[in-house]
Amino acid sequence: MRSLEEAISEVLREIQIRQRCYPRWVNEGKLTRIDAADRLERLAAAADYLERSQALAEAPMPSKPQELDEKPS
Numbered sequence: 001m002r003s004l005e006e007a008i009s010e011v012l013r014e015i016q017i018r019q020r021c022y023p024r025w026v027n028e029g030k031l032t033r034i035d036a037a038d039r040l041e042r043l044a045a046a047a048d049y050l051e052r053s054q055a056l057a058e059a060p061m062p063s064k065p066q067e068l069d070e071k072p073s
Helices: 004-027 033-058
Strands: none
Touching: 004 033
16 A cells, blocks of 8 residues: 555646646647646645645644533523
8 A cells, every 4th residue: 555645746746747738638629628627626636635634644643632612601
């Protein structure tokens, strides 16, 4: 199984490739502008999700559970 860092790197690499290829594919009629934008948006969301997951995985764990602040109503 690959690491989270490797997965992030691959998704970011794929975004760069598609940013170069999609304009040509749109001009050639192989892909619509809407589909190209949608696919890039989904990949960007995947990269963001993976990066946030990595940040959570690397965050230090609290030493004891945090108590909920209960305010009187």
